[in-house]
Amino acid sequence: VKAGVGGPPLLDALRAAVGEAHVLLGADAAGYEVDWTGRFAGTAAAVVRPGSTEQVVAVVRACATHGVPVVPRGGGTGLVGGAVPRAGAVVCSLERLTAVGDVDPTTPSVVAGAGATLAAVDAAAARHGLAVGVDLAARDAATVGGMVATDAGGTRVVAHGTMRRHVLAVRAVLADGSVVGRVPGLVKDAGGYDLAQLLAGSEGTLGIITAVHLRLVPRPAATTTAVVGCGDVADVLDRVAAARRTGPLLAAELLQASGVRLVAAHLGVPPPLPEPLPALLLLLEVAGTPDDAAVAALVGGRPAAVALDAADARRLRAVREGHAEAVQRAAAALGRVPRKLDVTVPPGALADVLAELDRRDPAAVAFGHVADGTLHVALLGAAADEDEAALLRLVADAGGSIASEHGVGAAKAHLLHLIRTPAEVAALRALKRALDPEGLLNPGVLLPPAP
């Protein structure tokens, strides 16, 4: 980014763009300068909170004029430093764009501002017996704009795919200040390259999403929730296959005994299965209410807790969803910031990856969406950069991905070559140059610095 000349100083231009009350500095800005884990942090030139797409345009133009990068920020629940200022960037928080439109029950779909939380959009959908097709534990903070920008996954991917599959259209501000995308969009529109799909997963490096048009899915009327104890990875995969046979599989979450104990202590509840816990536990959610024989087939004679009602199901899910906070708390007690890896591990490599993880950091906690291969890893011990890199390399060599959720961010940009060929990286760079030739939007994220 080259500094512009003329015009008011940056802060004046930003205040003109969004109003004085929405330009935050110093202590007011501090909460926007760090990610959820505390691992990634920087100093912002300012934090701005535009109230409309037009104000986002004005922010982008002001930053372009002054040669200052812009970092778009949603709910701040990312784990890869993708929404944290670097080098005095301006953080553009979309938190005020919270409008949720009327649900169109026919498509079915809904339009929401980028800053609307998943919980808010899902609540609107629920009033029509519908749901957002993606669900995740951070639903009260994560915004739909951020979820599209990072192609969020979560627990329901096995049933409905990742966030991009639900995107019918987005409105976005490009680096040149132009606005693209018709919202609401059409279910069918083959009129040129799909900018919405290109922006989905681009982590704010190609444009700033200000509104999304999301397809909705039917809300399952009844769900069977169970935690099943498993001896090893093979046993887990066997139970996932059994769950697929039982009914439409909504979620299959792998947990470790160590993680479950951490969460139970954090929540002050007993573990879902009696001690001694099996090494691995599997949280299964299947649509419908299978009969006793089907539940028996699902459990397959293993130790299990099957929810009898919605409260039971919530308690079982809480053990899964409490992992992030419990891990954070445990790390803090050790005076550490956890290193978090979110990777895709092919089923055949899962046992090896868990073993290597245990070897490098016996205190590590792993959990994830085993049906689609996502493994969330928190290194709580004294793991070093080289341990992290070695684990990511192991995953990549096994045919997995070093970025299953949250995106590449700043954390893994230098390792993108592990999963993308030089030709692919060159193509991604060409696309970035095409839409953001000055490197205004979220520089340092997704792509490594040019060689």
Added chain:
Amino acid sequence: VKAGVGGPPLLDALRAAVGEAHVLLGADAAGYEVDWTGRFAGTAAAVVRPGSTEQVVAVVRACATHGVPVVPRGGGTGLVGGAVPRAGAVVCSLERLTAVGDVDPTTPSVVAGAGATLAAVDAAAARHGLAVGVDLAARDAATVGGMVATDAGGTRVVAHGTMRRHVLAVRAVLADGSVVGRVPGLVKDAGGYDLAQLLAGSEGTLGIITAVHLRLVPRPAATTTAVVGCGDVADVLDRVAAARRTGPLLAAELLQASGVRLVAAHLGVPPPLPEPLPALLLLLEVAGTPDDAAVAALVGGRPAAVALDAADARRLRAVREGHAEAVQRAAAALGRVPRKLDVTVPPGALADVLAELDRRDPAAVAFGHVADGTLHVALLGAAADEDEAALLRLVADAGGSIASEHGVGAAKAHLLHLIRTPAEVAALRALKRALDPEGLLNPGVLLPPAP
């Protein structure tokens, strides 16, 4: 495209790339120089039939060296001149890349060569109780590569979305001869911009897809098929809503009495409802076998034919699927080539569009996937370019799309501005320049010539 220097003459280079038997000239090439309707045609420098991704690379390199454009071609079922040579281009037919891999019943998904037909891939899926999520009448000719490149729709969009939603990964050759995309891909991989989703719907202008990894959907065990007579568009929309209430809606196809008579005569069968036919007929497919009360609610007291068995259902579907051929035949009898428009019409504008169509060409036949707004129009009368443009403008002004299926092609590139803002067209142009700076791949398709 600038002519290169040195190296063998073009034809020698192409023969070296794919073997002499797979470089077609003259009469052998004729079938590749025209589209299905006969409306779009050109003369190719040669037609090549590579047998591997590596051979596609060699073809692209040879053409780049000689400054000759490349037009990728799938099954040749497009209707917008998207796969027809212009200005002495080389046609690169993917017809030999027909391999269909083993179905992975877990994901569930399958890998297929770009030249595999929809029917071939769907047959492989059927052996596992699965289906390709997109279905269309041209299934025996349309290839999965072409379907991804044009983001094909068809009759099942209301249930499963368009082709891009089923794409997990593609392998493609870019204009610089580089190969991108890992096939099979992963269900979860947030590692950078999604090239597969950018190539989907790019109509061969950004890369040549050589293999696709497609998600599969469950094959519905039982389907209820009915044709319901409707008085007007409001009645049609009312019945579509009723069908949504009856069960998961798989298809809702709008037909006109005139089109149904044309098809019945062409097939030598009676129309599905007794004469006098209602003005509009609606072919509905609903998953499951609703009871008598549900069928009565579906039909709502209107004249109707409900399939009692699979043979009945096939006969009802044949009336829908026979439209393309019957229209082509009727036009030929008039000594004309039909003008075909494939547009998305918002429900509120459908009656107006049909009325304007009738006013401009009383012989026109319209049919389509009414639940997602797709209207296929065949102008059989003496309609002129101005009639076609006026109809497309009407659709665009109503908030629809001039390109619901088949893409923009060469036919509508000059009208892209009707549905895309200058900023959006500029962004599309920037992406094209980024990946194909010399304009080697399918020039004249999708984007209008630079101003």
